Amino acid sequence: MDLRILILMLSAWFASCVDFSPVYEWHKLDFAWPSQESRQQAVNQSFKQEQIQPRYMAASGDKLFFSLRRQNGFPSTLVWLPTDTASKSPNLNPFPSWQVNASTNDICSGIRQPKTLQVDTKGRLWALDDGDKGSCPPKLWIFHVENESVAFVHQFPDGMFDTSTDHWKTMNDMVLDEYDDDILAYIADGRSEQLVMFSLSRFESWSVETGRVGLQSIALSSNSRLLYSNEFRGTRLFSISVDDLRSGKTSVELNQIGDWTSRSVYSMISDSDGVLYSAFYEKSFIHQFDSRDVFKEESFHDEGKTLRAVGRMFSFALDDSRNFWLMVVNEIAGQKFYKLIKTSLATKPISTIGSQTTIALPELDFCKENSGVCKNGGVCVSLSEQEGKYLCDCAENSFGQHCEVLQDTPVLLSEQQGALRPGSMNTVFEWDKMDFDWPSEKTRADAVRDGSYYPGKLPPFYLAAHGNRIFLSFSRYEGVPVTLASLPMTNALSVSPKLNPYPSWLMQKKGYCSVLQDIRGLAVDSLGRLWAVDNGQDEKCRPKLWIFNLGDNDRLERVHEFPEHVVRRRGPRWLTEIVLDESPDDTLAYIADSPGSAARLVVFSFNQRRSWRVPNQFKDMDALAISPLNLYIGGTVSNEVRSVPLKDLRTGARYPAVMFVGNKTAPSRRMAMDRNGKLFFDLVMKKSIATWNTNSSLAEDNFYTDVNVIDHWPFLFAFDELNNLWMMTIISARQLKYKMFKVEHGTDEFLSNTDADLESCRLCENDAVCVSLSEQEGHFRCECAENFKGHLCETSLKQKQEPSLVRVVKVDPDDF
Numbered sequence: 001m002d003l004r005i006l007i008l009m010l011s012a013w014f015a016s017c018v019d020f021s022p023v024y025e026w027h028k029l030d031f032a033w034p035s036q037e038s039r040q041q042a043v044n045q046s047f048k049q050e051q052i053q054p055r056y057m058a059a060s061g062d063k064l065f066f067s068l069r070r071q072n073g074f075p076s077t078l079v080w081l082p083t084d085t086a087s088k089s090p091n092l093n094p095f096p097s098w099q100v101n102a103s104t105n106d107i108c109s110g111i112r113q114p115k116t117l118q119v120d121t122k123g124r125l126w127a128l129d130d131g132d133k134g135s136c137p138p139k140l141w142i143f144h145v146e147n148e149s150v151a152f153v154h155q156f157p158d159g160m161f162d163t164s165t166d167h168w169k170t171m172n173d174m175v176l177d178e179y180d181d182d183i184l185a186y187i188a189d190g191r192s193e194q195l196v197m198f199s200l201s202r203f204e205s206w207s208v209e210t211g212r213v214g215l216q217s218i219a220l221s222s223n224s225r226l227l228y229s230n231e232f233r234g235t236r237l238f239s240i241s242v243d244d245l246r247s248g249k250t251s252v253e254l255n256q257i258g259d260w261t262s263r264s265v266y267s268m269i270s271d272s273d274g275v276l277y278s279a280f281y282e283k284s285f286i287h288q289f290d291s292r293d294v295f296k297e298e299s300f301h302d303e304g305k306t307l308r309a310v311g312r313m314f315s316f317a318l319d320d321s322r323n324f325w326l327m328v329v330n331e332i333a334g335q336k337f338y339k340l341i342k343t344s345l346a347t348k349p350i351s352t353i354g355s356q357t358t359i360a361l362p363e364l365d366f367c368k369e370n371s372g373v374c375k376n377g378g379v380c381v382s383l384s385e386q387e388g389k390y391l392c393d394c395a396e397n398s399f400g401q402h403c404e405v406l407q408d409t410p411v412l413l414s415e416q417q418g419a420l421r422p423g424s425m426n427t428v429f430e431w432d433k434m435d436f437d438w439p440s441e442k443t444r445a446d447a448v449r450d451g452s453y454y455p456g457k458l459p460p461f462y463l464a465a466h467g468n469r470i471f472l473s474f475s476r477y478e479g480v481p482v483t484l485a486s487l488p489m490t491n492a493l494s495v496s497p498k499l500n501p502y503p504s505w506l507m508q509k510k511g512y513c514s515v516l517q518d519i520r521g522l523a524v525d526s527l528g529r530l531w532a533v534d535n536g537q538d539e540k541c542r543p544k545l546w547i548f549n550l551g552d553n554d555r556l557e558r559v560h561e562f563p564e565h566v567v568r569r570r571g572p573r574w575l576t577e578i579v580l581d582e583s584p585d586d587t588l589a590y591i592a593d594s595p596g597s598a599a600r601l602v603v604f605s606f607n608q609r610r611s612w613r614v615p616n617q618f619k620d621m622d623a624l625a626i627s628p629l630n631l632y633i634g635g636t637v638s639n640e641v642r643s644v645p646l647k648d649l650r651t652g653a654r655y656p657a658v659m660f661v662g663n664k665t666a667p668s669r670r671m672a673m674d675r676n677g678k679l680f681f682d683l684v685m686k687k688s689i690a691t692w693n694t695n696s697s698l699a700e701d702n703f704y705t706d707v708n709v710i711d712h713w714p715f716l717f718a719f720d721e722l723n724n725l726w727m728m729t730i731i732s733a734r735q736l737k738y739k740m741f742k743v744e745h746g747t748d749e750f751l752s753n754t755d756a757d758l759e760s761c762r763l764c765e766n767d768a769v770c771v772s773l774s775e776q777e778g779h780f781r782c783e784c785a786e787n788f789k790g791h792l793c794e795t796s797l798k799q800k801q802e803p804s805l806v807r808v809v810k811v812d813p814d815d816f
Contacts, residue, residue, distance in 0.1 A: 020301070020326065020341040024081070024088055029338055031075055032091040034098065038075070047073025050336050052092075054327050055312065056267065058117035058125060059083070059319035060145050064340075065095060065125060066315065066327070067114035076101035078114045078127060081340070083319075095125075096148040108136035116174045117317075120183060124151055128174045128187060138171055140185065140198055140205075154198060156205055161189060161196070171196075173267070175220040175227070177242060186245065188215035190232035195252070197245065209251035213238070217278070219270040221291055223655045224615035228276055228291065229254070230265040237265075237295065241617040253595070257613070258295025258565040260287070266312055271322065271345055274615070274654065279314040286314060286326075292654040294612040295565040303328060322346040425704075425727075429487075429740040430495055434458045436482055437498040439505060447481055452510075454479030459713060459736060462577070463728060464522035464530065465489070465720040466550060470740070471502060471530060472716070472728075473519040476537070482508050483519040484532060489742075503554045513541035521578035524550070525587060526721070529557060533591055535575045543567045543575055545589065545604055545611075558606070566602060566611050567593055575602070577670075579626040581646055588650065590631055592621045599635075603649065614649070616658055618642070625671035625679055627694060632661070634668040634681060641698060662698030664690070670715060675723050682715045689715055689727075708732060 029052040033039040039047075051074075054066040062084065068077045076094035078101060094101045100110050113130040120126065127141040138161050140154040161171060177184040187196040189207075193214045198205040214232030220242070221228065227240040238254040245252060264281035271277070274291040277300055285302040289295060303313070316326045322345040330337045433456050438444040447453035457479055460472040469486045476483055484507075485499035501508050507515045518535040525531065528551040536543040547558040567573055574595045581588040591602040593613075599621035601614040620635025630643040641661040648656035666683035673679050679692045680703065688705035692698055709715065710732040717727040724744050731737040 020343045022339065022341055023083075023325075024090060024338075024340040026089045026338040028336070030091050031079070032093045033075070042073040042075055045073035047071075047075075052336075053312070053329065054315045054338075056114075056116045057315040057317040057325065057327060058119050059317045059323070059325055060119040060123060060125060063145065064317070064325060065117050065119075066092070067117055067127065068092075070113050078111050078117075083325075096143055096150065100150065108132070111141065112136045114141070115171060118174060118176045118185075119145070120176055121178055126174065126176060126185065128171055130171050142200075152200075152203075154203065154205065156196070160205065160207060161192065172215065172232070173217045175218050177220055177222075177227075177246070179246075184246065186218060186220070186227055188218045188229060190214040190216050195229075195240075195245075208245065208249065210240075211251070211254055213254055217265045217268040219268045219276050221270050221274040221276075221615070223272075223274050224291060224617075226291070226615060226617060228257075228268070228270065230260070230268060230278070233264050235259045235261070235263050237289070239291075239617075241619075243617065243619060255600070256564070256568055257291075258289070258297070261297055262287075267315065269316065269318060271318055277316065277324075279312070279316070282311060284313060286316070291615055292652075294563075294610075301326065303330075318345070425741045425743050427739060428489070428742050429497060429738075431738040432496070434736070434738055435498050436485065437500050451479060453481045456736065459710075459730060460716055460728065460738075461520055461713070462522045463716040463718045463726060464524050465718050465724075465726040466524040466528060466530070467721075469550070470726060471522055471524075472499065473522055473532065475520070475535075476510060476518045481510075483516050483534075484508075484522075503548060503556070511537060511540070513537070516546065517541045519546075520576050521591065522718075523578045523580050523589070524721070525580050526582055527551075531578055531580065531589060533575050533578050535573065536569075539569055542569055543573060545578075545591070547606075558609075560604060560609070560611060562602070562611055566613050568595075576622055577624040579624045579631065581626060581631075581650070583650070590624060590626070590649070592624055592633075594618075594621050594635070601631075601633075601644075614644075615655055616644075618658075620667075623668045623671040623681065625673040625681075627673050627677060630694075632671060632673070632679060632694075634664070634671050636667045636669055636684065639663045639665065639667060664698070665700060669713060670717060672718055672725075674719055674725070680717060680725070682717075684711070684714060687711075687714055689717070706731075710736070 028049045030049055031039075033042075048071070051069075051071040053069045055069055056067045058065045062082055063080045064083055065078070065080045068074065068079060070077045075098060076092070078095050079092035080095045081090055081092065108131075111127065111129055112132050114127045115130055116128050118126045123145050125141075125143040125145050127143070129139040129141055131138040137158070138156045140156070141150065142152040142154075143149065144151050172188040172190050174185055174187045177186060182199055182201040184200075185198040187198070189196055191214055192207075193210055193212050195208045195210055195215060196205060197208060215229045215238075216232040216234075218227060218229040220226075225242040227242055227245065229238050229240065230236070231238070236256050237258045237260060239257050240252050240254060260278065260280070262280040262283050265278045266281050268276055268278045270291070276289045276291055277286055278288070279286050284304060286300045287297050288300040289297055313329050314326060316324065318324055323342050324345055325340070325342045328339050328341065330339075435455065435458075436444075438447075444453070448455060457477075458474060459477075461475050462473045464471040468489050470489055471484065471486050474480050474483050474485070482499070482501045482505075484502045486502040487497050487499055509515050510517065513536075516532070516534060517537045519532050520535055521533040523531045528549065530548045530550055532546045532548070534544040534546060543562045545558075545560040545562070546556070547560075549555045549557045567575065573593060575591060575593050577592045579590050581590065586608070587606040589604040589606070591604065593600045593602050599618040601616070601618070601621065602611060603614060604611040618633065618635075620637040620640070621633050622636045623634040625632045625634075626646070628646075630645055631649065633642045633644070634640070640663055643659050643661050644656045645659075647653075664681065664683065666685040668681040669684055671679060671681040673694070677694045679694050680689060681692070682689050683700075686705070687707055687709050689703045690700040691703050692700060704727070706714070706729055708731050710730050713730065715727060715729055717725060719725055724742060727741045727743065729739045729741070731739070
């Protein structure tokens with residue numbers, strides 16, 4: 001090639017640093033040899049500068065570390081460069097010393113083939129050493145960076161990695177998970193289809209099965225507690241629950257969240273915001289993905305046509321100051337050239353799902369000694385650093401829910417009245433055998449004959465009630481011909497009415513993906529629309545969300561098919577419960593997807609016509625309930641109740657806060673919230689239903705018990721638009737028996753301030769308006785505007801300094 005053309009190409013390439021600052025550039029990399037004689041000796045042993053190939057990179061303080069592919073005559077495979085020096089082309093320094101990097105083939109006590117590098121928060125460098133095939137076993141090295149010494153070496157047990165001829169060097173990547181009492185290293189093993197883990201506190205390693213999927217590169221998002229990994233030589237991107245890995249499970253479930261446009265992500269890192277940066281084999285670009293949102297691949301850096309894409313061109317790392325360091329290797333006219341560039345991510349804008357919202361940090365809730373103004377059981381304690389000042393804090397050994405409540409949060413201060421009581425239950429329907437309203441007796445007989453209908457085996461899954469109808473969903477077990485049905489609320493015609501397939505028989509054909517397949521959770525919004533979650537059928541029919549307009553002749557208003565990166569099509573999925581979060585701006589549906597130990601929350605926006613997954617993972621999520629402030633989560637494995645603030649879900653917080661509320665006495669499959677803030681939940685193992693006033697710490701109050709109900713799915717219940725509770729019990733016998741109850745609530749309550757005037761009432765929230773109380777002259781309360789279709793606008797007044805609040809209720813005496 002003409003020298004002038006070569007110079008022009010190099011000039012263009014060295015200058016192609018859009019948004020990056022140049023640091024160093026080399027026409028040839030070389031080592032900082034102890035002497036010229038040692039270098040000549042290496043050349044005699046076939047050392048060639050052009051074979052120097054940086055592979056992985058780490059940053060710590062004023063040093064950048066690189067691992068190199070071992071070649072004949074190489075004196076070192078672990079090296080470092082200063083982050084700042086007078087030279088524009090500095091030489092590579094061995095780390096921690098020439099001796100530890102000895103290249104003699106019979107020395108297994110030194111570093112052989114380092115791969116990925118990581119630096120922990122204590123400033124120690126971790127290096128994954130692949131060893132030598134058939135001679136030196138793989139190891140994990142930990143070094144003190146400050147004094148350049150070896151802190152610890154772990155040799156992996158024989159057989160942990162496949163070191164045979166065909167499957168040697170499968171250790172691909174490593175990340176560190178640091179928490180209170182340990183540091184765990186997660187190591188991707190490509191061909192052995194496993195994740196290898198190492199515990200620093202226990203000084204031992206073990207393997208975790210990954211479901212016959214080899215992993216190539218991994219990155220850890222500490223905010224979401226998820227480990228992200230790319231398929232070995234493939235395009236699929238997975239997430240793994242860090243909680244599952246920490247708990248010591250021997251196998252984990254990979255949750256696919258998307259597909260890259262290119263294959264073989266050989267290096268991937270995550271910044272502190274959860275943005276993943278990935279480099280692809282034989283590609284001249286680095287792409288990024290913001291894990292706080294649905295999967296969307298975006299460009300981060302592209303060398304374009306100035307870079308010849310051969311093999312691995314990039315190695316990169318992030319330092320503590322959010323500087324992104326990037327080493328780029330290019331090949332022009334058969335010669336290798338290198339450049340080191342950097343950019344700062346500190347000023348990078350933080351994207352959020354939905355609108356940009358700034359949430360102010362809460363002010364401290366100060367109080368006066370013995371004033372008793374602290375909320376939710378909080379007590380007034382002295383601040384030692386501020387003499388004479390006191391702060392609301394939890395009482396010692398308090399296990400309640402957030403006793404130090406924020407000052408601006410509406411809190412009900414008195415015990416709610418008019419609670420539902422078993423004595424007010426009315427039996428509406430009873431069935432010894434539940435059946436459908438078939439088009440004809442022949443149709444029914446044919447269904448029984450061909451096995452598509454097993455009479456007497458119809459366990460309903462979920463229930464919803466609205467207007468004059470009740471809706472039941474049925475999972476598509478063998479012999480269940482209908483997945484969604486309705487029945488009238490009144491018993492005028494029969495105490496054992498037949499079920500009507502909803503919306504029709506034509507919408508029940510199994511295996512036809514354009515109709516209902518496997519309906520689970522049900523909910524009705526304030527506009528009278530029925531929302532039905534469809535789990536689909538295996539890989540053939542995708543999971544969907546169906547929305548029917550009950551007030552418009554059951555018109556199908558919308559169908560949303562969940563994308564692959566939101567709800568998987570391949571592999572297990574278990575869409576269950578749905579609750580609706582209505583506001584004047586939008587209606588959001590929160591849906592539980594619980595295929596195993598890595599449950600996810602799926603969100604659908606009616607106005608945006610799109611769905612996404614919340615990054616947080618949950619070990620257990622079968623039951624959901626919603627209040628004006630929080631989403632409550634329960635499950636069938638754990639007794640725990642957790643909550644997520646709705647403001648986090650509505651505004652697209654990067655990682656919504658998940659708060660521990662308390663422990664029930666048994667797991668739950670079903671939860672429902674009445675409009676007064678009372679949570680109803682079944683206690684499956686106790687065969688009972690309990691309640692909890694969510695305005696106080698978690699305490700169970702037994703509501704209903706029936707020792708004859710079945711074990712696994714004993715109760716279905718839901719509230720209608722009038723706050724009446726509809727409940728079905730399923731009795732265990734030789735064949736299933738069912739009862740439907742109705743509990744008329746009959747309360748209309750609100751908070752009123754006895755000292756309130758019109759000015760105070762102007763603090764109404766959630767689009768409520770201020771109205772006069774005719775029975776209390778000069779007093780006002782917050783109430784929904786006429787024709788308002790939103791969600792519970794009649795919220796309590798915003799609390800001021802020391803409000804005096806009483807509850808005004810209207811109760812039907814017949815309820816007691």
